[in-house]
Amino acid sequence: MGSKRLSVVVTRRLPEVVETRMKELFDVELRNPDTRMTREELGAAMQRADVLVPCVTDHIDATLLAQAGERLKLIANYGAGVDHIDVHTARQRGVLVSNTPGVVTEDTADMTMALILAVTRRIPEGLALMQSGDWQGWAPTAMMGGRVGGRRLGILGMGRIGTAVARRARAFGMQIHYHNRKRLRPEIEQEVEATYWESLDQMVSRMDVISVNCPHTPSTFHLMNARRLKLLKPSAVVVNTSRGEVIDENALTRMLRAGEIAGAGLDVFEHGHEINPRLRELTNVVLLPHMGSATVEGRVEMGEKVIINVKTFADGHRPPDLVVPGML
Structure with a gap:
């Protein structure tokens, strides 16, 4: 030049x-x-x-x-x-x-773990209780969440970020499963003790937590559509730090409201900063303003x-x- x-x-x-x-x-x-x-x-x-x-x-x-x-x-x-x-x-x-x-790999993977913990351990609900001034002190059955150790994590998209999430989740005692366009090399699979699922439907139906870590392309648009979301266990949690368009947000909102999915942690949304108001009202949903790499x-x-x-x-x-x- x-x-x-x-x-x-x-x-x-x-x-x-x-x-x-x-x-x-x-x-x-x-x-x-x-x-x-x-x-x-x-x-x-x-x-x-x-x-x-x-x-x-x-x-x-x-x-x-x-x-x-x-x-x-x-x-x-x-x-x-x-x-x-x-x-x-x-x-x-x-x-x-x-x-x-x-x-953005490490920072986004950190935020993915933060969302998994925030949803399963009800951190925002605890925060809201403290900020309201209504907390009456400790009680044996108050604010009970779920243990992350031993849970099955299904990673959708095992690129740089997906693999970094797997390493962290492994340290928390989670069982690692993944679906990807192509299977990882055996040595990487062994390192994070990950189980590969060729069928996304079969993986989704068996997981406790789903983490979306794939890019948004024409082939991943609404990859988590209403039909696939319905395969999730009612106790399952969905976390997305990738792109909002990968999940059918309306279907997800409907199912969360109906108690058909236990919770969600979302850092990205299907329509940019225009977020479904019904999603914002839910106590079992953690919403962040696209902070994954911030x-x-x-x-x-x-x-x-x-x-x-x-x-x-x-x-x-x-x-x-x-x-x-x-x-x-």
Whole structure:
């Protein structure tokens, strides 16, 4: 790209150290105030930038890509998931897409365990009781939850995050089961003592906890649909730190309300930040605002990966975290 500094547009505020480094390296336009860009703003940004740095809340579809200028050559996504970007259309138009894989693994796995514990041990109910001022002191049968040790955990999607969840859950004494597009290598399976299920239906019907850790793709949309949710034991708990679209949220809400599923811990939702109000009312549901990867360390590392991808591209090389349509 020669010695000219690349024009980079960032769609949301990033950690300060990341923004400072970007200013040093590129001709960067930062987002101020920190609000989501409208479609019009996104379209305009894609016309004036060499590189766009979007995040999960920016939906970049074929229509928007058609408006992109000749300059746009790279979409360096801030985050691992790229289901909000039409990667196929981007590649057809000569625009590369990169992401930041691996960075969120440990943090998301930590949050998955936190949700499993929060739901099974009724932590939010305990918090609410303390905050209400109504607690009358300890009692032998008060606030009884369930023991996590010995429970069967069914992991849906055994990639980096799923495997990290398995390691943690193993340390808590849980039995590890998983369903994945393809079976893990024997040595990884042995390390976490995981049982592979080719049939998702059969796995789901036997588990105590289901953890959704697969990406959102056309083939995983509503993978946990009403029919599959009905296979769960009434004592089962569902946890999702991946993508909301993998679960039919309306069906899940209906079943939780009817007592057909014991509880749920959700960090992601099918319709972004618009959450079913009936879901919010339930005491056996723990809802978090997409915090799975929200650690200072993780978000800075994510920014560093974006910078490496953009810098490598600026130097005329293939970005290390290039997303190839065949991967999706």
